[in-house]
Amino acid sequence: EAGVTQFPSHSVIEKGQTVTLRCDPISGHDNLYWYRRVMGKEIKFLLHFVKESKQDESGMPNNRFLAERTGGTYSTLKVQPAELEDSGVYFCASSRQVLDEQFFGPGTRLTVL
Amino acid sequence: GENVEQHPSTLSVQEGDSAVIKCTYSDSASNYFPWYKQELGKGPQLIIDIRSNVGEKKDQRIAVTLNKTAKHFSLHITETQPEDSAVYFCAASSSRMDSSYKLIFGSGTRLLVRP
Numbered sequence: 038e039a040g041v042t043q044f045p046s047h048s049v050i051e052k053g054q055t056v057t058l059r060c061d062p063i064s065g066h067d068n069l070y071w072y073r074r075v076m077g078k079e080i081k082f083l084l085h086f087v088k089e090s091k092q093d094e095s096g097m098p099n100n101r102f103l104a105e106r107t108g109g110t111y112s113t114l115k116v117q118p119a120e121l122e123d124s125g126v127y128f129c130a131s132s133r134q135v136l137d138e139q140f141f142g143p144g145t146r147l148t149v150l
Numbered sequence: 151g152e153n154v155e156q157h158p159s160t161l162s163v164q165e166g167d168s169a170v171i172k173c174t175y176s177d178s179a180s181n182y183f184p185w186y187k188q189e190l191g192k193g194p195q196l197i198i199d200i201r202s203n204v205g206e207k208k209d210q211r212i213a214v215t216l217n218k219t220a221k222h223f224s225l226h227i228t229e230t231q232p233e234d235s236a237v238y239f240c241a242a243s244s245s246r247m248d249s250s251y252k253l254i255f256g257s258g259t260r261l262l263v264r265p
Contacts, residue, residue, distance in 0.1 A: 041193070068251075070252065070253075072253075072255075077258075078257060079154070079156075079239075079255045079256060079257040079258065080194070080239060080241075080253075080255040080258075081255070082252040082253065082254070085251070085252055093252060096252070128193055128194070130193075135245075135251040136182070136245060136251065138184070138196050138199070139184075139196075139253060140196075141186070141193035141194045141195065142193050143191070143192055143193045144193050
């Protein structure tokens, strides 16, 4: 069974530019989560999809962040326009049921200059 | 708000010794406590978890204990090996209907096992 994949693995952009991160969950996993780790701090929750619906987006920092999961398969997280404080590692995780183990992808390291 | 504190931030042990990492949580509704290991260049990987209906769980050299009254849980690694070197994260989650089952993470512990 293939794990959670994320693309790209690294992204370096300038302040004000737009970046789109992609996550492909494990096949059959209805639950998809986005998390972020900034500057060696704790990993923080951003939002949770159940299939294509946003179950909880309480962790999204502001309206510069837009997450989508069209068709309930892969998900994208767009940052527009990017700010310096958006730098960090963005993780995606998926689970079959909400109470099941969350499997994490390798992350996308975003650097905003 | 919901918070998980993790200590220590770094831990260096001699190969063969034990390592203990401790976490406390604030949300009394938390009932699921996973531990993740993150190696360089990889995402966090679950190594053990415990639910609130048990006080201890063991899997070979790894064990986790939970004290719900005190709201703290700990990871114990015995007979440490160099390949145990990594960053370890504790987390807590609640199955309340309004919680989304999101994981609240501690800040991580960098474990170094010296050969």
